[in-house]
Amino acid sequence: MLSGPRTRLPASVAPAAVLAAALLSSFARCSLPGRGDPVASVLSPYFGTKTRYEDVNPWLLVDPVAPRRDPELLAGTCTPVQLVALIRHGTRYPTTKQIRKLRQLQGLLRTRGPGDRGGGVGAALVEWPLWYDDWMDGQLVEKGRQDMRQLALRLAALFPDLFSRENYGRLRLVTSSKHRCVDSSAAFLQGLWQHCHPGLPPPDVSDMECDPPRINDKLMRFFDHCEKFLTDVERNESALYHVEAFKTGPEMQKILNKVAATLQVPVSSLNADLVQVAFFTCSFDLAIKGVHSPWCDVFDVDDAKVLEYLNDLKQYWKRSYGYTINSRSSCTLFQDIFLHLDKAVEQKQRSQPISSPVILQFGHAETLLPLLSLMGYFKDKEPLTAYNFKEQAHRKFRSGHIVPYASNLIFVLYHCENAKTPQEEFQVQMLLNEKVLPLAHSQETVALYEDLKNHYKDILQSCQTSKECNLPKVNITSDEL
Numbered sequence: 518m519l520s521g522p523r524t525r526l527p528a529s530v531a532p533a534a535v536l537a538a539a540l541l542s543s544f545a546r547c548s549l550p551g552r553g554d555p556v557a558s559v560l561s562p563y564f565g566t567k568t569r570y571e572d573v574n575p576w577l578l579v580d581p582v583a584p585r586r587d588p589e590l591l592a593g594t595c596t597p598v599q600l601v602a603l604i605r606h607g608t609r610y611p612t613t614k615q616i617r618k619l620r621q622l623q624g625l626l627r628t629r630g631p632g633d634r635g636g637g638v639g640a641a642l643v644e645w646p647l648w649y650d651d652w653m654d655g656q657l658v659e660k661g662r663q664d665m666r667q668l669a670l671r672l673a674a675l676f677p678d679l680f681s682r683e684n685y686g687r688l689r690l691v692t693s694s695k696h697r698c699v700d701s702s703a704a705f706l707q708g709l710w711q712h713c714h715p716g717l718p719p720p721d722v723s724d725m726e727c728d729p730p731r732i733n734d735k736l737m738r739f740f741d742h743c744e745k746f747l748t749d750v751e752r753n754e755s756a757l758y759h760v761e762a763f764k765t766g767p768e769m770q771k772i773l774n775k776v777a778a779t780l781q782v783p784v785s786s787l788n789a790d791l792v793q794v795a796f797f798t799c800s801f802d803l804a805i806k807g808v809h810s811p812w813c814d815v816f817d818v819d820d821a822k823v824l825e826y827l828n829d830l831k832q833y834w835k836r837s838y839g840y841t842i843n844s845r846s847s848c849t850l851f852q853d854i855f856l857h858l859d860k861a862v863e864q865k866q867r868s869q870p871i872s873s874p875v876i877l878q879f880g881h882a883e884t885l886l887p888l889l890s891l892m893g894y895f896k897d898k899e900p901l902t903a904y905n906f907k908e909q910a911h912r913k914f915r916s917g918h919i920v921p922y923a924s925n926l927i928f929v930l931y932h933c934e935n936a937k938t939p940q941e942e943f944q945v946q947m948l949l950n951e952k953v954l955p956l957a958h959s960q961e962t963v964a965l966y967e968d969l970k971n972h973y974k975d976i977l978q979s980c981q982t983s984k985e986c987n988l989p990k991v992n993i994t995s996d997e998l
Contacts, residue, residue, distance in 0.1 A: 558813055563821035564800040565828035566882045568917035569608065570664055570924065573950055577667075584671040589953040589962040591946060595931040599861040600679050601854050601876045604668070605885055605924045606701040607661025608804045610653035611797070618794040623647050625782055625791075639780040641811040649801075657697040658805050662704035664923040669708025671951065676929070682713045684874045690730035692879040693737035702730040702879045730879070736850050737880035740836075740887070743846040743986035750840055759839075760830045762903035764789035768823045772816075779815055789827065796824045804922065825917065826906050832916040833901045836886040844891040848980030850884070851891055855970065855977055858930050862943050862966065865932055882920040889926065889949075891976060893957035895919055924950055930966065945969050 561572040571577040576585055591597075611619070626643050673680035688709070692702045710719040735742050740751070750756045763769060769789050776792050777784035795812055802810035816824070833839050861871050889895060895913045899905065927948040936942040943966040947954040953962050958972055970977060 558799070558803055558809055559818055560796075560799060560813055560816060560821045561803070563818070563825035563917065564797070565825050565915075565917045566832065566920055567797050567800040567804065567828075568921035569804045570668075570921050570950070573918060573921045573924075574952075581663075581667045582670045584674040585951065586675060587948070587951070587953045589946075590675075591929075591931050591944065591963060594935045595933040595944060597676055597679055597929050598865055598871055598932045599858065599874055599876075599930040600672075600676055601857050601878075601928040601930075602672070603850075603854075603878050603880060603885060603888065603926045604665075604701070604705070605882055605920055605922065606657060606695070606697040606879060607664030607704065608658055608922045609661055609697045610656050610658055610805070611649055611801050613651045613654040615794050615797060616649045616651060616653065618791060619649060619798055620647065622791050622795055625786055626780060629781055637779070637781070638811055638814045639782075641814070642780070645811050655695070655697055657700040657704075660805055660807075661697065661701065661922065662707075665701045665704035666708035666711065668923055668925065669705045670712055672927075673709060673712040675951075679874050680709065680712065685709065685713050687872065687874055689728060689873045689876045690879070691733045691736060691877070692730045693881060693884070694732045694734050695738075695881070698737065698879040698881070699730070699732070702877070705877065705879070706730075730877075736853060737878060737884055739846050739850055739982070740883055743842065743982065744988055745986045746842045746846045748988060749842060750835060756840070757831065757834055759834055759901070759903040760827070763827055763830055763906070766903055766906075768906055769827065772820050772823055775820070776815055793824055793827060796821070822910075823906070825915070826901075826909065829912075829914060829916050830901055830903070832882075832886060833914055836883050837890040837914065838896055838900065842985065844887045845980060845985045846982065847884075847887040847891050848976050848985065849982040850888055851973070851976055852980070854928060855973075858928065858945070858966065861930055865943075882916070882924070885920050885924060885926055886916070889919065892973070894954070896957075919949070921950070926954075927951075940965050940967050943967070 561569065564572075571581070574585075576583075623642070626639055629639065690702050690706070692698045707719050710717070740746055769792075772792060773787050773789070774784055776795070777787055795815055799810060799813035799816070802808050802812060836843055838844070857873065857876050861873075864871050895915075897909065897912050897914055899908065901909055901912065901914060925948075929946045929948065931944045931946070933942055933944055944963050945966050946963050947956075955962050956964055956969070956972075964972075
């Protein structure tokens with residue numbers, strides 16, 4: 518990993534070269550000193566998309582490489598024949614935008630008058646080192662590589678026949694062009710190599726006996742290629758009305774007053790964005806360094822619930838049920854998953870070997886949330902708004918529980934030997950973050966493959982990204998002179 522700034526990769530960059538550099542870099546550099554015992558925080562359940570994976574799966578705090586087999590997983594005469602996984606990148610640095618806001622906040626603390634320099638959290642934060650730098654800009658950290666290596670080891674142990682040494686050469690990997698995703702795919706390959714070749718250091722990615730990951734932003738960053746989403750949501754100032762309204766609402770105003778008093782700064786010098794970046798800095802220090810920093814002492818659980826809701830509002834209106842285009846823009850990715858499953862079914866029916874037993878796709882929280890929404894998951898009866906915070910206390914849509922760092926949505930296709938009918942021969946289960954995900958429409962933990970396809974028939978047959986994402990043409994006529 519280079520120690521200076523990094524830029525986004527163009528699609529023309531050779532993926533093999535990119536991945537080779539990423540893989541070698543993970544040995545050449547560790548982002549931070551060694552971590553001690555995992556640190557817990559009462560605020561951890563409320564960090565939204567900045568949540569550590571182990572806070573969603575607490576057993577990993579005890580043993581991060583031990584697989585935990587969900588008792589609902591199919592067994593017996595049903596054998597997994599293909600696995601398609603959509604994986605969010607591991608733990609990352611803050612973005613440059615977040616780092617600059619943090620710098621602004623720390624500058625505010627240092628301008629306090631001499632009479633304000635007593636003890637307390639504010640004084641501790643003045644002395645707390647600001648170790649984030651602009652070049653970090655959302656890059657994967659060493660903990661993020663560890664997230665990926667350990668996930669690979671657990672999945673390989675959970676599905677040993679699919680992740681066998683014989684299948685290693687038939688792995689298929691796709692990644693977003695963002696470095697944190699490219700580096701995540703390389704680290705995942707390290708974990709698989711460790712599983713298949715215990716004790717042997719991983720070679721260059723080009724010598725790993727498998728196809729190198731391919732960069733495909735149209736699949737993994739579909740939102741960047743959807744003009745209707747970009748125009749109606751991403752670039753539309755009014756699209757996040759409820760987010761902006763909540764920032765100035767009574768719940769956030771109460772926190773602004775409290776934080777101003779705690780830090781001993783004028784409340785007029787704070788805003789919701791600065792308070793939120795302070796909260797996220799607590800999460801970054803915890804996730805990256807494994808430390809409980811003074812930023813965590815600024816907030817209590819009640820504050821955390823409000824700040825989590827602010828983050829969830831943004832995810833809801835920009836990536837989920839807020840607007841139909843948020844989820845419909847992901848239909849090509851959904852169809853791509855089923856194309857892989859269809860091909861595996863067809864090959865199995867013809868008694869042919871499955872050409873791609875394992876397909877791994879590395880993307881973002883913004884990749885998974887729209888897809889899960891498209892499938893009908895985590896939908897509350899009432900939409901999240903700026904005005905129903907209390908009513909949404911027990912909401913299903915909590916982004917930190919759905920898409921923490923290293924989150925993963927996995928489709929497992931089974932072939933059942935003793936099926937009574939041809940329809941029962943192929944069955945599917947889904948896992949979210951290594952736990953069986955009941956079907957959104959039936960709450961069953963397993964579906965006949967044909968039944969699942971039939972339920973999502975509209976998406977599979979009618980959802981065309983080109984049509985969904987096209988803006989309506991406006992006829993402009995001018996009077997003749």
